[in-house]
Amino acid sequence: MDRVARIGPNALLQLVPVLDRALGVAERTALFARADVPVPPPDAGMWPEAEVARLHRAVVQAAPDLAPGVLRAAGLGTADYILANRIPRAAKAVIRALPAPLGARALTMAIAKHSWTFAGSGRFSVAARAPLTLTIAANPLACGAGRAPSCHWHAAVFERLYSTLVWPTAQVLETACCACGDAACRFEIAPRAELPS
Numbered sequence: 626m627d628r629v630a631r632i633g634p635n636a637l638l639q640l641v642p643v644l645d646r647a648l649g650v651a652e653r654t655a656l657f658a659r660a661d662v663p664v665p666p667p668d669a670g671m672w673p674e675a676e677v678a679r680l681h682r683a684v685v686q687a688a689p690d691l692a693p694g695v696l697r698a699a700g701l702g703t704a705d706y707i708l709a710n711r712i713p714r715a716a717k718a719v720i721r722a723l724p725a726p727l728g729a730r731a732l733t734m735a736i737a738k739h740s741w742t743f744a745g746s747g748r749f750s751v752a753a754r755a756p757l758t759l760t761i762a763a764n765p766l767a768c769g770a771g772r773a774p775s776c777h778w779h780a781a782v783f784e785r786l787y788s789t790l791v792w793p794t795a796q797v798l799e800t801a802c803c804a805c806g807d808a809a810c811r812f813e814i815a816p817r818a819e820l821p822s
Contacts, residue, residue, distance in 0.1 A: 629673050630673070630674040630745045630765070631671035631672055631674055631745060632671065632677045632742065632743060632766070634671065635703040636677045636703065636743070636778065637664070637665050637669075637672060637676075637680060638665055638667065638669065639706065640680065640695070640696075640699045641653065641664060642702070643695050644656065644695060647694075648691075656680075656684065656687055660676075661679065662676045662680045662683075678766055681696065681778065684696065685775070689770070692775075692777070693775070696777035696778040696781070697777040698781070699781075700778040700781025700784075700785070701784075701785050703781075703782050704785030704789075705785065707782075707786065708785070708786070708789055711739075712735070712790075716735070717790060719731070720732050720790045721790055721791075725792055725816070728790060728791045729757055729791045729792070730754075733757065736786070737749060737750075743782065744765075745765045746765055747761040747762060747764040747766075748761065748763060752811065757814045757815065758812065758814070759783065759811075760809040760810065760811050761776075761803075762803075763803065763808075763809070764779070764803045764809070764810040766778060766779065767802055767803035769802065769804040771804050771805050771806065773802075774799035774800065774801065774802035774804070774810070775799075775802060775804050776802060776804075779799075779810065780799050783797045784796065792817075794816050794817040795815070795816055796814075797814050798812070798813045799813075800812075
């Protein structure tokens, strides 16, 4: 029986076009090779967590200044894929029609049900409702330098999902990170105050 921890392939696939734009195809190809990670085919299934983690770390090590933006862009792309292909149209309509607190609860329940696809061997939980706080204990993709929370990919996925379906001005703040020695990565999600026009 295959007991290898796995993560959804978009954690790799969405990095390909972002890295191509940021570094060029040749450097992206070399980066995957240095991490010993093959580029998944577009129809890839769940991917070994260790390979995803190696590539995310390789991005941070190879381009520390670009990594936050690269990982964020890939996270936004992943969420866009989920919105287009994994959440049924009727479910999106229901979540959008609900009052924001109920919509947030419904979306959070769906995220929790499918957390294995983005947390791998990490343990996802809802730590608080106000502000809405999601955690991933032992997050396998936490790969920053340890000076500040650095799970830009996860934060961007959450931000896009909640801003598209619940709060148009949602923002995500990572307040703790396994890469900094914390037991869990902690993401606070809340609507941002509207900026004055």
